Amino acid sequence: MDFIQTIKISLRALRTNKMRSFLTMLGIIIGIAAVIAMMAVGSGASYVISQQIASIGSNIILVIPGATTSSGLRTGGGAHTLTSDDAKAIMSECPSVSMASGTVRSSGQAVYGNLNWSTLIMGGTPELFEIREWPVISGRSISQQDVDSASKVCILGLTVVENLFGSADPVGKVIRIKKIPFTVIGVLERKGQSPQGTDQDDTVFVPLRTAQRSLARENHTNNIAAILVQAKSEKLLTDAEEEINSLLKQRHRITGSKESDFTTRNLSEILAVAEKSAQAMSLLLGAVASISLIVGGIGIMNIMLVSVTERTREIGIRMAIGARKNDILMQFMTEAVILTLIGGLLGIAIGSVGATIVSKILSWPTLISIQSISVAFFFSGAIGIFFGLYPAKKAAALNPIDALRYE
Amino acid sequence: MSAVISINNIRRVFVMGEQQFEALKGVSFDVNKGEFVAIMGASGSGKSTCMNIIGCLDPPTSGQYFLDGLDVGSMNGDQLADIRNKKLGFVFQGFNLLARTAAVENVELPLIYAGINSKERRSRAMAVLEEVGLKGKEFNHSSQLSGGQQQRVAIARALVNNPSLLLADEPTGNLDSSTTEEIMNLFTALNHAGITIIMVTHEHDVASFATRQITFRDGYIISDNKSSNKERKA
Ligand SMILES: Nc1ncnc2c1ncn2[C@@H]1O[C@H](COP(=O)(O)OP(=O)(O)OP(=O)(O)O)[C@@H](O)[C@H]1O
Numbered sequence: 044m045d046f047i048q049t050i051k052i053s054l055r056a057l058r059t060n061k062m063r064s065f066l067t068m069l070g071i072i073i074g075i076a077a078v079i080a081m082m083a084v085g086s087g088a089s090y091v092i093s094q095q096i097a098s099i100g101s102n103i104i105l106v107i108p109g110a111t112t113s114s115g116l117r118t119g120g121g122a123h124t125l126t127s128d129d130a131k132a133i134m135s136e137c138p139s140v141s142m143a144s145g146t147v148r149s150s151g152q153a154v155y156g157n158l159n160w161s162t163l164i165m166g167g168t169p170e171l172f173e174i175r176e177w178p179v180i181s182g183r184s185i186s187q188q189d190v191d192s193a194s195k196v197c198i199l200g201l202t203v204v205e206n207l208f209g210s211a212d213p214v215g216k217v218i219r220i221k222k223i224p225f226t227v228i229g230v231l232e233r234k235g236q237s238p239q240g241t242d243q244d245d246t247v248f249v250p251l252r253t254a255q256r257s258l259a260r261e262n263h264t265n266n267i268a269a270i271l272v273q274a275k276s277e278k279l280l281t282d283a284e285e286e287i288n289s290l291l292k293q294r295h296r297i298t299g300s301k302e303s304d305f306t307t308r309n310l311s312e313i314l315a316v317a318e319k320s321a322q323a324m325s326l327l328l329g330a331v332a333s334i335s336l337i338v339g340g341i342g343i344m345n346i347m348l349v350s351v352t353e354r355t356r357e358i359g360i361r362m363a364i365g366a367r368k369n370d371i372l373m374q375f376m377t378e379a380v381i382l383t384l385i386g387g388l389l390g391i392a393i394g395s396v397g398a399t400i401v402s403k404i405l406s407w408p409t410l411i412s413i414q415s416i417s418v419a420f421f422f423s424g425a426i427g428i429f430f431g432l433y434p435a436k437k438a439a440a441l442n443p444i445d446a447l448r449y450e
Numbered sequence: 451m452s453a454v455i456s457i458n459n460i461r462r463v464f465v466m467g468e469q470q471f472e473a474l475k476g477v478s479f480d481v482n483k484g485e486f487v488a489i490m491g492a493s494g495s496g497k498s499t500c501m502n503i504i505g506c507l508d509p510p511t512s513g514q515y516f517l518d519g520l521d522v523g524s525m526n527g528d529q530l531a532d533i534r535n536k537k538l539g540f541v542f543q544g545f546n547l548l549a550r551t552a553a554v555e556n557v558e559l560p561l562i563y564a565g566i567n568s569k570e571r572r573s574r575a576m577a578v579l580e581e582v583g584l585k586g587k588e589f590n591h592s593s594q595l596s597g598g599q600q601q602r603v604a605i606a607r608a609l610v611n612n613p614s615l616l617l618a619d620e621p622t623g624n625l626d627s628s629t630t631e632e633i634m635n636l637f638t639a640l641n642h643a644g645i646t647i648i649m650v651t652h653e654h655d656v657a658s659f660a661t662r663q664i665t666f667r668d669g670y671i672i673s674d675n676k677s678s679n680k681e682r683k684a
């Protein structure tokens with residue numbers, strides 16, 4: 044018997060029991076939808092995380108003022124305990140550190156002509172842009188000389204450029220920040236969103252000392268808000284963190300059980316946490332998927348067994364007029380596989396929609412790949428084969444005359 | 451003359467829990483090519499049981515059965531299925547048509563399992579349906595046909611694969627006398643064309659179309675008469 048005919052016979056059998064066929068498929072639909080959503084969320088999350096790692100820069104340790112308790116709670120945040128000299132010391136004295144930059148931050152208005160724009164103003168040293176792997180696309184970056192002489196220059200993120208200059212070239216123009224005129228010397232490459240979801244391009248950078256002298260609210264002219272440190276390699280991250288800790292404790296005279304007045308944070312650890320929670324989400328969806336696929340498969344088996352019993356006479360008739368055991372086996376297998384494949388296709392559709400909604404809510408990109416769709420499709424077919432085999436074998440093992448006599 | 455069917459001391463014992471029932475108690479006969487045999491006998495005498503064995507649907511409890519010289523007892527399920535499909539046409543006592551399926555599709559069934567393409571299947575099934583007088587009813591479902599029409603669909607299904615042996619269990623049981631005569635004339639024509647026919651019937655009128663009458667009683671053959679051509683109805 045040819046395959047097309049087998050499919051036709053199976054489709055007809057499924058059509059006669061439309062509602063039942065649909066209900067039987069539900070488990071598969073839910074399971075496959077969960078598989079698709081799982082893969083989409085999982086790959087979307089790892090894409091986002093790798094993007095964020097790239098946008099922060101690699102092998103980064105952040106040193107911030109204030110202590111952190113073992114539970115991760117920060118105390119004394121905002122205290123002015125870090126200085127530019129700490130940053131310099133870290134860079135020169137910690138062997139595992141390649142670069143460090145002290146930073147200060149405040150927010151304020153940037154004004155050009157009659158346009159103004161509220162933005163983040165950051166002070167940093169030339170190393171900051173190397174650590175964050177953030178080059179200028181026009182003009183030049185901040186130099187050590189700019190920092191040393193506290194010159195009134197700035198470089199702009201693209202969002203600031205767009206809001207103050209439109210499409211005009213800002214290099215060489217003068218803008219006012221907190222009423223102080225700054226000459227624009229460069230424009231930074233586009234960076235996109237930060238892990239916290241803020242627009243990193245909405246920033247004006249000025250030399251660290253300029254920021255400390257001209258823009259800080261109080262008279263803490265040597266204080267800095269954070270130190271951004273880059274370890275020499277990923278392997279040396281923990282070494283670098285330890286070196287920074289002991290160096291700063293020594294410099295701040297913190298001994299024994301005295302509480303630290305600073306905290307180090309390894310940014311890749313933060314991202315690892317994010318990655319872990321994405322994995323947990325994938326795992327949860329995976330559990331939902333496998334449970335409902337198993338339950339769905341058992342449902343298929345159950346319905347196929349009912350169908351074999353109901354259609355015993357039909358099987359007898361087919362055998363009596365020349366169907367071989369294999370023809371009967373194939374017919375019921377095909378029915379089971381068609382059920383699961385249709386269920387699989389519906390599941391793929393629903394899962395894709397679901398993943399899109401999830402990604403909208405979490406503002407993650409949806410990554411529904413051809414691979415995940417084909418994996419889901421073949422997986423649903425495999426479930427049909429696995430759970431359809433027993434009922435189909437039962438049908439094929441019937442004796443023609445007994446099947447014909449079956450009431 | 452070569453024996454198409456040769457059965458030798460066939461017994462069939464049905465086991466129902468503790469009880470046993472011997473429906474055939476040692477039946478032997480040969481049927482030659484081209485014969486038209488009528489099997490008669492009271493209800494419950496074992497006629498259908500014997501037909502099912504000849505039709506390769508049911509194995510005998512003991513005894514030998516040779517079909518075209520081949521030992522049916524030694525064949526596996528697939529070989530039996532192929533014989534049922536290609537060599538035999540079987541008209542069941544209770545029609546055994548597929549429900550919710552058009553007449554023409556019922557008739558096509560044996561051709562599906564013979565691996566014949568859909569175009570040829572359709573044209574052959576339509577031709578046989580016309581032969582049995584069901585032109586115009588091809589697309590009626592079983593439930594939309596009268597008993598006699600269903601019987602004719604069953605006959606058409608048995609004939610569609612051009613079997614050399616036609617087995618019919620009460621093929622006229624549900625037909626009025628004029629349709630009975632039509633069907634019997636069809637059988638006679640098929641027989642003249644070379645098909646060997648074995649048919650179960652209760653009616654002597656119907657049996658008289660055959661060239662030989664075998665009578666069963668309580669699982670035995672009690673008479674086996676070959677009628678001369680003169681006796682045979684024209
Ligand atoms: N599967 C079975 N299990 C038990 N007993 C059976 C079975 N099939 C047939 N019999 C018994 O065997 C006997 C012969 O049955 P069979 O169907 O051959 O009769 P028959 O001659 O065809 O009768 P009828 O003319 O009514 O069709 C009956 O007594 C019946 O009860």
Ligand SMILES: [Mg+2]
Nearest residue numbers: 497498543619
């Ligand atoms: Mg009978």
